[in-house]
Amino acid sequence: MELRDKQQHYRDQVREFAVQEIEPLARQIDDTGEYPRELFDKLSDFGLFGIQAPVEYGGQGLDTVSYAIAVEEASRVCGSTGIMVAAHNSLGIMPFILFGNSQQKEQYIPPLASGKNGLGSFGLTEPGAGSDAGATKTVAVREDSEWVINGNKCFITNAGMCQVLVITAKTEKIPGSRGISSFIVDRGTPGFVVGKKEDKMGLRGSDTRELAFENMRLPQEKMLGNEGEGFKQFMIILDGGRISIGAMALGLAQGAFDYALEHVKTSSFLGKPKTNYQSYQWKIADMYTKIQAARHLIWHSARLEDAHQKIVLESAMAKLYASEIATECVRMAMQIVGQRGYLEETPLERMYRDVRLCEVGEGTSEIQRIVISRNLFKSK
Ligand SMILES: Cc1cc2nc3c(=O)[nH]c(=O)nc-3n(C[C@H](O)[C@H](O)[C@H](O)COP(=O)(O)OP(=O)(O)OC[C@H]3O[C@@H](n4cnc5c(N)ncnc54)[C@H](O)[C@@H]3O)c2cc1C
Known part of the structure; x- marks a missing residue:
């Protein structure tokens, strides 16, 4: 699935930022349960707290595909950063963008988009x-x-x-x-x-x-x-939120896959490279196929959102599929790596704990299945 030049450029930039700035602190963040202020300020300076907020309110004014990319790349190296960015952008600012009157937009969006005084x-x-x-x-x-x-x-x-x-x-x-x-x-x-x-x-x-x-x-x-419009509003907010939790799951799956792939490419078993063994080949092939399929579903929903089309069905499918394959991919990556994957020195055990949220938060997998089937029963 092709990205526009601007989206690809943004993806490269966020990947570089995540690898250089977030990844080195991911284990410390998990160990201490504290988010370092200096890193928080760097996320703010990079614009990760106002990704889709309009430029006139101090945001980046980016599209939903770029937003999904940012959440994926942050989550690829650190799930805690991924959910913080996702919840702030989708749940914290979006209600103001979609439902705020002009006074509320002017008062709340600029400080939220900067994040300097706190999140939403x-x-x-x-x-x-x-x-x-x-x-x-x-x-x-x-x-x-x-x-x-x-x-x-x-x-x-x-x-x-x-x-x-x-x-x-x-x-x-x-x-x-x-x-x-x-x-x-x-x-x-x-x-x-x-x-x-x-x-x-x-x-x-x-x-x-x-x-x-x-x-x-x-x-x-x-x-x-x-x-009296609260229920309608949060249903709309949660449709968009599903794209971001899907993107978070995707990032965790991709992070685990990258670790497992590197392991298979650089290790041997019984004197032969691991790449020679069908057991590893099949796991790697399955993981990659599922990750790409999840990415297609997420970017498709994001594109529909950017085209102002309905995303109820698509975002539910994207969130359901990405969350479930992410759980599976992290488990498979640990299986490939073996005992070392069970240690805190690899990111896999952290990802294994982090990924479980994706099947629960912003609508459990069961609820996504209800949303999907209801939509199908409604259509001709
Ligand atoms: C880390 C984390 C962060 C969160 N952040 C936020 C946040 O920022 N804001 C916020 O408002 N909420 C937040 N949540 C709450 C989250 O959205 C809820 O956990 C979620 O909606 C599920 O609700 P529940 O946990 O009460 O489960 P329940 O609704 O009690 O469900 C329990 C089980 O029953 C199943 N179930 C429920 N109803 C049905 C049904 N009709 N048919 C079949 N199965 C069903 C569920 O799928 C689940 O397996 C967060 C949760 C977590 C864990």
Whole structure:
């Protein structure tokens, strides 16, 4: 699948940046669970916090294909960086780009696109509302000219380092997914409590937290879009988010593949190069074929998005396939490398832990299958 010259050039630049700046710190980030400030600033200077934000708001103004490339290349060397960039761009800034009024765009997009004062987050999931995100229990009650918000969110990426986030809350007491609205919450708003960082199996350098809203008061101007449109908005945001989690999975698969390929090309077994053995040949061939197929699905969805076409079906297929083959490819890479792949000195054991998120976050594999089949049953 061909890239345009500009996209290919961007891919080369991000690859070089990721290999030179991110990769050397990937193990430290995983070990300590801390994201180094100097590296964070370098990501900001490179423009990774405003990839698709319009140029007039201080962003890079790049297309979705370039965005997918950036997430893939970052994830190829460091999953924690990949998810941080993906969540910030797809979930943190995109709601402002798509649903903000001009005042909200002017106020929030430029600082988010720079990232210097912190990132953006998206608070949708609750303890009892994961896959069934419409079951949100967080409530917003109107009192005079303000909204009083109470409730909890969980597993919110970048929450500890966010300057602002968008949350969903029920503004009308009607059953199901109707009556949900979106609100902008600035860090430091009284009643907004950020919980402790979760101790995760993988993506340990990515900041994931619980949030609580305790009689948090917001003026009407903090509502994003129209009242009652929250569910529709997050469905649109998650369609785009699937491209980025797919791209993250793809990067992890490619990183594991590159490591395994190098191993096979430079090692021997029973006095013969490993490349001579069918067992290695087949694994390498299978991995490469699946990775390329996933890349086709992801870039295809990204191109449809850039052409302003519907991507519900395509992005669900891309996310489902990329996540599942990535899990398989990382496992196969460890199998090829053998015992050394089990050690912390290789990136494979980290990738093995990091990749599991891809089949859970932003819609589990089961939910993607539901989305895909529903679309097929609907069509003639
Ligand atoms: C590291 C990490 C980062 C995250 N970041 C964010 C974030 O930034 N913002 C945010 O809002 N959320 C975030 N999430 C939450 C994530 O989107 C949810 O975990 C996800 O939606 C699944 O919800 P759940 O974990 O509650 O699983 P559940 O919904 O409880 O599902 C449990 C199992 O049941 C299956 N299942 C559920 N419903 C059905 C069904 N109808 N048919 C068949 N099977 C079904 C699921 O596929 C899954 O296997 C994050 C999660 C993680 C782990």
